[in-house]
Structures are given as C-alpha cells and as structure tokens.
Amino acid sequence: MSKNDTARPGTVQAKGYSEAGASVTRRAMKGFRPDSGSPNEDINRNGATLRQRSRMLYMAAPVATSAINTNRTKVVGTGLTLKATVDREVLGLSPEAAKAWQRKTEAEFRLWASKKQNCDALGLNNFAGLQQLALKSWLLSGDVFPLFKRGARTPLNPYTLRIHLIEADRVSTPDAYGGYSMLNATDGTIPEGSPGAGHKVYDGVEVDENGRVVAYHICSSYPYETLPDETREWTRVLAYGERTGLPNILHVMDSERPDQYRGVPYLAQVIEPLLQLRRYTESELMAALVQSFFTAWIETESDPSQIPVNEVGGSDIAGVPDANPVDRFQSGENEYQMGPGTVTHLAPGEKVQFGNPNVPTAGFETFVKTICRLVGSALELPYDVLIKEFNSSYSASRGALLEAWEAFKMRRTWFVDGFCQPVYEVWLAEAVALGRIKAPGFFDDPLVRDAWCGARWIGPVQGQLDPLKEANAALTLTQCGIKTHEQITRELGGGDWQENVEQLKTENALLADAGSPMHQLPPAEDNEDDGDEGKDEL
Numbered sequence: 001m002s003k004n005d006t007a008r009p010g011t012v013q014a015k016g017y018s019e020a021g022a023s024v025t026r027r028a029m030k031g032f033r034p035d036s037g038s039p040n041e042d043i044n045r046n047g048a049t050l051r052q053r054s055r056m057l058y059m060a061a062p063v064a065t066s067a068i069n070t071n072r073t074k075v076v077g078t079g080l081t082l083k084a085t086v087d088r089e090v091l092g093l094s095p096e097a098a099k100a101w102q103r104k105t106e107a108e109f110r111l112w113a114s115k116k117q118n119c120d121a122l123g124l125n126n127f128a129g130l131q132q133l134a135l136k137s138w139l140l141s142g143d144v145f146p147l148f149k150r151g152a153r154t155p156l157n158p159y160t161l162r163i164h165l166i167e168a169d170r171v172s173t174p175d176a177y178g179g180y181s182m183l184n185a186t187d188g189t190i191p192e193g194s195p196g197a198g199h200k201v202y203d204g205v206e207v208d209e210n211g212r213v214v215a216y217h218i219c220s221s222y223p224y225e226t227l228p229d230e231t232r233e234w235t236r237v238l239a240y241g242e243r244t245g246l247p248n249i250l251h252v253m254d255s256e257r258p259d260q261y262r263g264v265p266y267l268a269q270v271i272e273p274l275l276q277l278r279r280y281t282e283s284e285l286m287a288a289l290v291q292s293f294f295t296a297w298i299e300t301e302s303d304p305s306q307i308p309v310n311e312v313g314g315s316d317i318a319g320v321p322d323a324n325p326v327d328r329f330q331s332g333e334n335e336y337q338m339g340p341g342t343v344t345h346l347a348p349g350e351k352v353q354f355g356n357p358n359v360p361t362a363g364f365e366t367f368v369k370t371i372c373r374l375v376g377s378a379l380e381l382p383y384d385v386l387i388k389e390f391n392s393s394y395s396a397s398r399g400a401l402l403e404a405w406e407a408f409k410m411r412r413t414w415f416v417d418g419f420c421q422p423v424y425e426v427w428l429a430e431a432v433a434l435g436r437i438k439a440p441g442f443f444d445d446p447l448v449r450d451a452w453c454g455a456r457w458i459g460p461v462q463g464q465l466d467p468l469k470e471a472n473a474a475l476t477l478t479q480c481g482i483k484t485h486e487q488i489t490r491e492l493g494g495g496d497w498q499e500n501v502e503q504l505k506t507e508n509a510l511l512a513d514a515g516s517p518m519h520q521l522p523p524a525e526d527n528e529d530d531g532d533e534g535k536d537e538l
Contacts, residue, residue: 079128142263143253171204301349
C-alpha cells in the first residue's frame with residue numbers, strides 16, 4: 001500500500017513499535033511474549049530461588065566468587081572509616097572548635113566500633129567486619145537487615161547499642177497472614193486483632209494503606225532449617241521508634257523498580273551463563289584429567305574376554321616391585337604391561353592402538369573469555385577487573401579500572417546511606433544522651449541535629465597503574481584549579497589534606513631540630529616502557 005492509498009475500513013495498520021520490538025507477527029518475535037507482573041509478583045515470589053542459586057554459584061563458580069569478593073574488597077576493603085564533618089556555619093563553630101569536636105567524636109566512635117564485643121550483638125565482628133558481612137550479604141541475597149539491639153554497659157564499653165545482621169531469608173510473611181515461603185507464597189494481610197490489622201505484608205515487609213513501610217517481620221528460623229520441634233515464630237519490628245523517630249531496623253537494598261519492597265541478588269541476571277560456564281569448564285577439566293593418562297588399546301581378532309582388565313604384573317608383594325620392570329610388557333599369555341625400552345612381540349591378529357589426547361578443546365579460552373566479558377558487562381565489572389588480568393595496554397587497563405570504580409563508588413554511596421551513616425547517627429544520639437559528647441541543641445532542632453551528624457566515610461582508593469603519571473596529573477589539576485588539594489588527597493590516598501599538612505609541619509620541625517637537611521628530590525624520569533608507545537597520542 002502506498003502512502004497515498006487509503007486503508008480499507010475495518011483493517012488495522014501496524015504503526016510504530018508494532019513493526020519493531022512490539023511485533024507479534026514477525027517470525028523472530030512470535031514466541032517472545034513475556035508476561036510481567038507487579039514487582040512483588042516478579043521479584044518476591046522468585047526471591048528464595050534467586051538467593052539459593054546466587055549463593056551456590058558464589059560457593060562453586062570462580063567467576064561468581066570473583067565478582068562478589070571484588071566488590072567487597074573495593075567498596076569496603078578493611079572497613080570504611082568515620083571522618084566527622086560538622087556543618088560549622090549552622091552550628092556557629094570556629095574551625096578549631098569544630099576540629100576538636102570531630103576528633104573527640106571519632107575517638108569515642110572508635111571505642112565502640114573497634115571491638116567486636118562492643119558493637120556486634122553476636123560478639124563476632126567489629127564494625128569493619130560488620131560492614132564487610134553486610135555488603136556481601138546484600139550482594140548475595142539482594143538485601144540485608146541490620147537490627148538495632150540494646151546490651152548491658154560494661155566498664156570497657158559505656159554504650160548499649162548492638163548491631164545484629166539479619167539475613168534476607170529470615171524476613172518473610174508469617175504463615176498466619178497467608179505467607180508460606182517454602183511455597184513461594186509471599187503476600188499476606190494482617191488479620192483483625194493483631195498489631196497493624198489490615199496492613200499488607202510483602203515478603204516480610206509490612207506497609208500501610210499508603211504503601212509506606214512501617215514494620216518488618218523476622219522469623220525465628222530459616223525457611224529450610226531443620227528444627228527439633230518444627231516451630232517457627234515471627235517478631236514484628238517497627239521500622240522507626242514511635243517516640244524517638246530513630247530506626248529500629250535498617251533495610252540495605254538496591255531498588256530496580258517502583259513499588260519494590262525486596263531486593264534482587266547481584267548475580268540474578270547472570271545466573272544462567274555462570275552456571276553453564278561452570279558446567280563447561282568442569283567438563284573440560286574432567287576430559288583433560290581422563291586423557292592425561294597415556295592409554296593404549298589392544299586390538300585382537302581372538303576372544304576379547306580373555307584380555308584382563310585388572311592390574312597386571314601381580315608379582316608385587318607387600319609393596320616390593322618386580323625385579324625387572326623392563327620385562328613386564330607381557331608377563332603372561334593375556335597380560336600386557338608397558339615399560340621403558342621394551343621390545344616384544346604381539347600375538348597373531350593383535351595390534352596396539354594408542355590414545356590421542358586432544359584437550360583442551362580448540363577455542364576453549366576464547367569462549368570462556370567471551371562469556372566472562374558478557375558477565376562482567378552485566379555486573380559493571382570490566383573483564384580485566386573481573387578476571388584480574390591486566391595484559392592490555394596502559395590506556396585500556398586504566399580505562400577498565402576507571403569504569404569499574406564508577407560502580408564501586410556508587411555502591412559505596414548506597415552502602416553508606418543505608419548502613420554506615422544511620423548506625424553512626426543512632427550511636428551519636430546515645431553518646432550525646434549519655435553526656436560523653438557535648439552537642440548543644442541536638443535533641444531540640446532537627447537542623448542542628450543534622451549539622452552535628454555530618455560525616456564522610458573513607459574507604460579504599462582506586463589503584464594506580466603508574467603512580468608517577470597519576471601524581472603529575474593530580475598536580476596539573478590542582479594548579480589549574482580543576483580540583484582541590486582536599487579532593488586529590490581523598491581520591492589518591494583516602495586521607496585528609498589538612499591533617500596531612502599539620503602532620504608534615506610537625507615532621508619538618510622535628511627534622512629541622514635533628515639537623516637533617518631537607519632536599520628537594522628532582523623529578524623522576526619516566527623511562528619505563530609501558531608497551532603503549534604510539535597508542536596514547538592524540
């Protein structure tokens with residue numbers, strides 16, 4: 001039909017995406033008819049399966065293990081360190097007073113966070129260890145729930161705050177509300193006579209009539225845990241305290257859809273390729289193992305049942321070998337044995353056929369690398385970073401690191417907002433209430449409270465392929481005013497520029513008193529061949 005023709009009455013013209021991605025008539029698109037439901041249907045009802053498969057791959061597939069552990073090492077590392085940064089303008093503090101308050105607060109926080117018996121409800125990890133565990137659980141399970149508890153004060157710990165990390169499986173809809181996690185029944189409604197009557201519960205997350213999260217339901221056991229009495233009980237935990245407004249429990253997750261109340265495991269989108277890659281590599285490994293043995297077959301025209309299949313050369317007694325192994329090629333009428341320098345005759349109608357190992361399969365490495373590149377792109381981990389193989393040029397390797405660090409910084413920001421900063425604010429409220437930290441107006445004005453709670457969290461910095469080039473680039477950026485000394489110090493060393501200046505001032509004074517000459521080292525020459533000559537020129 002030309003554009004000047006008029007469609008016949010009653011006919012439907014295909015327009016726009018009807019002839020593209022929404023086509024139901026094209027041969028390639030006929031069988032592609034997905035049915036997507038609400039986030040709760042698509043995510044919550046499949047959450048248990050995704051979590052189990054994600055954990056299994058982490059335990060058994062090296063690429064999956066690398067993806068999770070790389071994020072753990074780069075996002076948290078040995079732990080994110082508190083750097084208190086109050087808003088001096090709101091609080092009306094001088095730089096000296098603000099610095100003194102920040103150092104006092106950081107020291108108090110270290111008193112609580114550095115010892116596992118002070119901050120962990122189970123007494124297993126200090127705060128840095130809790131960070132690593134929370135991040136890994138978030139990535140493996142899709143979400144994690146840090147629960148605030150109160151413990152007894154001790155002579156070595158004046159604080160009662162304790163953190164108990166609740167794994168994703170234990171947050172579920174109670175059976176009495178219509179949920180049954182082992183059958184993927186995740187939605188329920190709180191009946192009359194129970195706290196929160198009428199509220200919907202989506203896989204353990206209780207929401208009010210406006211869809212706002214008001215409470216979490218924590219089961220006393222895991223869904224598939226074997227219990228002596230086979231009883232399971234749920235505890236309803238309000239999201240925020242009714243009097244203080246402080247959180248009672250945190251929910252660390254990454255939302256990918258509106259109205260989503262539970263998280264999706266980090267490996268969810270690559271479960272199938274990771275599983276198939278594991279199976280493929282295992283089959284290749286087994287084939288290589290089988291064919292690594294030098295095997296020979298005896299072809300004969302006689303009755304093959306006479307050829308022994310057991311070990312030959314049975315003169316070994318109590319571990320003592322035959323006296324002459326050279327003569328062990330044929331020690332009996334139907335016994336065959338290979339040995340060095342052997343010359344022998346086969347029976348009439350017999351010949352020897354040797355195996356021809358052909359492992360690994362041609363293209364094995366190329367195929368594995370291609371799958372790893374696809375998996376890495378889905379996980380925002382370039383192949384070089386995922387496999388820890390930096391064999392490309394300097395520019396390519398640095399580009400891979402920069403790309404990966406964009407994702408690491410994003411997840412660190414999310415993790416700080418969802419875990420580190422809320423924990424610090426709850427701890428600081430107790431410290432101020434106890435009088436160990438002076439913060440006037442903390443409980444009177446929310447703006448003043450927010451100004452006192454300001455903080456930065458310092459973690460691992462991006463690695464450097466060529467420190468000299470990175471340092472020269474940093475100097476150029478500061479000289480041109482593109483970046484500040486504080487920004488460069490934070491990015492390259494993770495420290496505080498002002499503290500560095502003060503420390504250098506003290507060190508230089510000590511060196512001067514000791515009579516040590518201060519020499520300015522000449523700039524080092526970059527004579528190292530990075531294999532990139534001619535590749536980085538514009």
